[in-house]
Structure formats: C-alpha cells, structure tokens
Amino acid sequence: MVRAIDVVFEKLPPELDTIPDRDTVVDATLMIQAFVLNAFGCLDNLAWIWVCEKPVLNARGKELGPLEVGLGPKRRDVRASFSKEFVAYLEKRQDWVDKHLKGFRDSLAHRIPLYIPPYIVSPRLSKSTTSSKKPVEMPSESLTWGSTTSCRPSSADWASGGLG
Known part of the structure; x- marks a missing residue:
C-alpha cells in the first residue's frame, strides 16, 4: 500500500x-x-x-x-x-x-x-475568464483527452482505441 x-x-x-x-x-x-x-x-x-x-x-x-x-x-x-x-x-x-x-x-x-x-484551471486564469467576455485559449496539450464541448467520447475516440 x-x-x-x-x-x-x-x-x-x-x-x-x-x-x-x-x-x-x-x-x-x-x-x-x-x-x-x-x-x-x-x-x-x-x-x-x-x-x-x-x-x-x-x-x-x-x-x-x-x-x-x-x-x-x-x-x-x-x-x-x-x-x-x-x-x-x-x-x-x-x-x-x-x-x-x-x-x-x-x-x-x-x-x-x-x-x-x-488538469485544472488556475484561479488567475479562472478570474480572467469570468471578468472578460472573450474566451480564454487553453494550451493545445490540455485538449488531448477528447472534445471539450461534450462529456461523451466521439466515435473517433472509440474507433482509435483512445479510450482504452
């Protein structure tokens, strides 16, 4: 343990x-x-x-x-x-x-x-997203786990074996 x-x-x-x-x-x-x-x-x-x-x-x-x-x-x-x-x-x-x-x-x-x-969004970055109207760009490596617009994996994720 x-x-x-x-x-x-x-x-x-x-x-x-x-x-x-x-x-x-x-x-x-x-x-x-x-x-x-x-x-x-x-x-x-x-x-x-x-x-x-x-x-x-x-x-x-x-x-x-x-x-x-x-x-x-x-x-x-x-x-x-x-x-x-x-x-x-x-x-x-x-x-x-x-x-x-x-x-x-x-x-x-x-x-x-x-x-x-x-990953988490730092409090500094979080404040900037709530105080301004424009979206904050996240680093591309933070998006390697699939779509950020849906909680469901895409069929491409399943087909590629990326969810194993």
Missing part, C-alpha cells in the same frame, strides 16, 4: 506545474484506486481472520455467513466477541471509516471510479 502512494507522488509530484500526459494520470489513478480497495480489504481480512481463528458464531451457535462478517457496528456477533476497549476504539473511528474509506470504496466498487482530472 505504501508503494501505491509512492507511485502517485512519483507520477504527480505536488510541485508539477505542467499538464501530465494521459498515461501518467491513469497510472496515478490506478494506484489511488488500488490503495482504497486494499485499505478496505485489510479491515475485511482482519474481521475474517478474527472470525475464523476465534471462532465467532452467531446467536444460534452457527458459523457466520459472508454478509455477517465485518468490523462495522451492524456486525453485532463479531462486535460482541471483542473486548469493550476494542469496541470503543472502533466506535471512535467509525465516522472516519464511513465518511472516507467506506464511501470511497463503495463508490469505486459500485458506482463511479475515483478519478484524477487531467
């Missing part, structure tokens, strides 16, 4: 002041996605190790099903097997897990993948 973060900062260092090429941004995006999924997976794996090694059984004395294993507050049988101190530790961190880790993981796995925009 440390390597994933190292790669992000190697590919997109904070001091970078040019528009990175598409492959560089995609590589960094993949590393961020890998980090989020692995962070969530580590917590899930810890729960499974605990349940299997302890062993933790449900209220009927049966093995837990796959949807009954986890560290979250809804996993009452698992939580009941922990010390009060450890449950308090988990409860203190639950907001962070829900807001950051679970939210990003669920979005990545089920809805919209995490994404790094190809």
Whole structure:
C-alpha cells in the first residue's frame, strides 16, 4: 500500500506545474484506486481472520455467513466477541471509516471510479475568464483527452482505441 502512494507522488509530484500526459494520470489513478480497495480489504481480512481463528458464531451457535462478517457496528456477533476497549476504539473511528474509506470504496466498487482530472484551471486564469467576455485559449496539450464541448467520447475516440 505504501508503494501505491509512492507511485502517485512519483507520477504527480505536488510541485508539477505542467499538464501530465494521459498515461501518467491513469497510472496515478490506478494506484489511488488500488490503495482504497486494499485499505478496505485489510479491515475485511482482519474481521475474517478474527472470525475464523476465534471462532465467532452467531446467536444460534452457527458459523457466520459472508454478509455477517465485518468490523462495522451492524456486525453485532463479531462486535460482541471483542473486548469493550476494542469496541470503543472502533466506535471512535467509525465516522472516519464511513465518511472516507467506506464511501470511497463503495463508490469505486459500485458506482463511479475515483478519478484524477487531467488538469485544472488556475484561479488567475479562472478570474480572467469570468471578468472578460472573450474566451480564454487553453494550451493545445490540455485538449488531448477528447472534445471539450461534450462529456461523451466521439466515435473517433472509440474507433482509435483512445479510450482504452
């Protein structure tokens, strides 16, 4: 997981002041996605190790099903097997897990993948576009990701393999 973060900062260092090429941004995006999924997976794996090694059984004395294993507050049988101190530790961190880790993981796995925009418009350039009526010309390398007039890729983009 440390390597994933190292790669992000190697590919997109904070001091970078040019528009990175598409492959560089995609590589960094993949590393961020890998980090989020692995962070969530580590917590899930810890729960499974605990349940299997302890062993933790449900209220009927049966093995837990796959949807009954986890560290979250809804996993009452698992939580009941922990010390009060450890449950308090988990409860203190639950907001962070829900807001950051679970939210990003669920979005990545089920809805919209995490994404790094190809570039940003600086506040200086943004002010000049809002204060004048004429459009600001963007550098040509900023337009290499497809049309700026549509959020949908053109058929030429698909045909050329440029969206792979």
